[in-house]
Amino acid sequence: MNLSICVISFYFLLSFSISLFIGGLYFIINDMAIFIEWEVLSLNSSSIVMTILLDWMSLIFMSFVLFISSMVIYYSDDYMHGDENLNRFIILVLMFVLSMMFLIIxxxxxxxxxxxxxLGLVSYCLVIYYQNVKSYNAGMITALTNRVGDVALLLAIAWMLNYGSWNYIYYLECMSGDYQMTIIAWLVVLAAMTKSAQIPFSSWLPAAMAAPTPVSALVHSSTLVTAGIYLLIRFNLLFINTYLSKLLLLFSVLTMFMAGLGANYEYDLKKIIALSTLSQLGLMMSILSMGYADLAFFHLLTHALFKALLFMCAGSVIHNMKNTQDIRFMGSLINMMPLTCTCFNIANLALCGMPFLAGFYSKDLILEVVSMSGLNLLIYLLYFLSTGLTVCYSMRLTYYSLTGVFNFSGLGSISDCYWIMLKGMLGLLFLAIMGGSMLSWLIISTPEMICLPPLMKLMAFIVSLLGGLLGYEIFQFKISWKMSSMLNYYTTNFFGNMWYMPTISTSYMNRSSLSLGYKIIKSVDQGWNEYFGAQSIYMFSMNFSKISSILQYGNFKIYLVMFVSWVGLMFLLMLF
Incomplete structure (x- = not known):
């Protein structure tokens, strides 16, 4: 039964992905979009209408999500083989993908x-899949952080009551300068920052690594964390050339720099790759805040390909190392797992922007556009420092895990023996190599000439080369030991702990703050507010309805009493 549900899901998603990609190509060639309105329910003058937008962006993104999901589900059949609840896991992954489809269209x-x-609910269920205290804590911080974005989106929905419809696509161009749309733009950007884990909401993303590795491959490549980027790509007309775009640029570049710096101090294999995802999300968000939505979407697609492959290779390594994630216990894996390490290296080089791999076409173009944009010196330096740090932690990861001395506690059967997992990885390998050039020809139809001075043209190559050399030289055991003894403990702790953001995010959720919230609820929401608010209105309405119903009985005694009272009142008024 387990095998059948995996295989059926794999073939269904794969076939759907291919057909959507062909449809996306047709839409690009003919420059068309389809807007579908389906009237679900009509009651008197009110109607509930379901709207669907199909254009080249939504179709190609859906095809990528479905292709990566199909490979992850096929991979999960081997990775989660010993799990008694594999059917439940696959159904949760399918619900996750369905939520992402719903958001895209x-x-x-x-x-x-x-x-x-x-996405938020199913991600919580998947993060706490391994039922232990660490998973519960990670799931809670994930859910609570994402609730901030959900509330912002709810407020944006309430604010759109000022317009005639909730179809935001009608108002993007004609209402871009309106102050009401500006408020909606602020709320949408806040929601996107929580979902895409920008500063100060970054702490949940490495914590979500408590989920199974196939879920991490899906979440960090094309679904949960990219939802915020995709939403801002759709809303990009509202905040281009505004104060909001400058603020978003600052936060995203700081996120990129913080994640790149933190990954160089991390020893958990999955958290290093998670921090690299955070760095790339900062890159997408920053180029989006400058107004280059197509470039952000281009990098979103290429990043999805090699990041899913990177996580799947990491899962294969963890599976072989008997669930050990510390890279200090690895080493010389290239001799024992050559095929997995080949895929791992290709994905790593694509992440670094190695020429002619998938990541090169989008990343190099983004860096050249940044060089041409006339940014201030701080943003420019942080951009290229972050690029160098990406190559630095990638070389460090390669040095610790793939080369050097084998450091595991016991020599087990470490080999490329999990064929289903290897097939899932090889399905993504071709696109991690060729996907960037293919997409560059499709999305950027007209080649543009970017003229820069030779030094600025070579800047990306120079910082990548320096970062790689630094990563190899510094993080050898002897030199890294000397470096850590030279640096202050608090400095390394600050950089390695994401600038204390996880501590800030969790330390205030203690017993005293929760008890304060309980007291506020009891004294305000369920206390005076309830007594003078809803309950008071209820009692007044009930008593008034009783009096009105008594008056409507038509009893002679009531009218007699009312007449006598009225005469007595008039007599008193005449006396005074």
């Missing part, structure tokens, strides 16, 4: 919220 804030909340 929605031009309506209500249906976007359904997909958005679906």
């Amino acid at each position: 929605s031009p309506n804030l209500i249906s976007i919220l359904l997909g958005w909340d679906g």
Whole structure:
């Protein structure tokens, strides 16, 4: 039964992915989009309408999500082989993918919220899949951080009551300068920052590594964390050339720098790759805040290909190392797992922007556009420092895990023996090599000439080379020991702990703050507010209805009493 549900899901998603990709190519060639309105329910003058937007962007993104999901599900059949609840795991992954599909095709804030909340709920269920204290804590910080974005989206929906519809796509161009749309833009950017884990909401993303590795491959490549980027790509007309775009640029570049710096101090294999995802999300968000939405989407697609492959290779290594994730216990894996390490190296080089791999076409273009944009010196330096740090931690990871001395506690059967996992990885290997050039010809139809001075043209190559050399030289055991003894403990702890953001995010969720919230609820929401608010209105309405119903009985005694009272009142008034 387990094998059948995996295979059926794999073939269904793969066939759907291929057909959507062909449809996306047709839409690009003919420059067309389809807007579908389906009237679900009509009651008197009110109607509930489901809207669907199909254009080249949504179709190609859906095809990528479905292709990566199919490979991850096929890979999970081997990775989760000993799990008694494999069917439940696969169904949760399918619900996750369905929520992402719902979000991609929605031009309506209500249906976007359904997909958005679906992603948040199912991600919580997947993060706590391994039922232990660490998973529960990680799931809680993930859910609570994402609830901030959900509330922002709900407020944006409430604010759109000022317009005639929740289909935001109608108002993007004509209402871009309106102050009400500006408020909606602020709320949408806040929601996207929480979902895409930008500063100060970054702490949940490495914590979500408590989920099984196939889920990490799916979440960090094309679904949960990219939902915020995709939403801002759709809303990009609202905040281009505004104060909001400058603020978003600062936060995203700081996120990119912080994640790149933190990955160089991390020893957990999955957390290093998670921090690299955070760095790339900062890169996408920053280029998006400058107004280059197509470039951000281009890098979103290429990043999805090699990051899914990178996580799947890491999962294969962890599986072989008997669930050990510390890279200090690895080493010389290239001799025992040559095929896995080949895929791992290709994905790593694509992440670094190695020429003619998938990541090169989008990353190099983004860095050249940044060089041409006339940014200030701080943003420019942080951009290229972050690029160098990416190559630095990638070389460090290669040095610790793939080369050097084998450091595991016991020599087990470490080999490329999991064929289903290898087939899942090889399905993504071709696209991690060729996907960038293919997409560059499709998305960027007209080649553009970027003229820069030779030094600025070579800047990306120079910082990558320096970062690689630094990563190899510094993180050898002898030199890294001397470096750590030279640096202060608090300095290394600050850089390695994401600038204390996980501590800040969790330390205030203690017993005293929760008890304060309980007291506020009891004294305000369920206390005076309830007594003078809803309950008071209820009691007044009930008593008034009793009096009105008594008056409507038509009893002669009541009218007699009312007449006598009225005469007595008039007599008193005449006396005074």
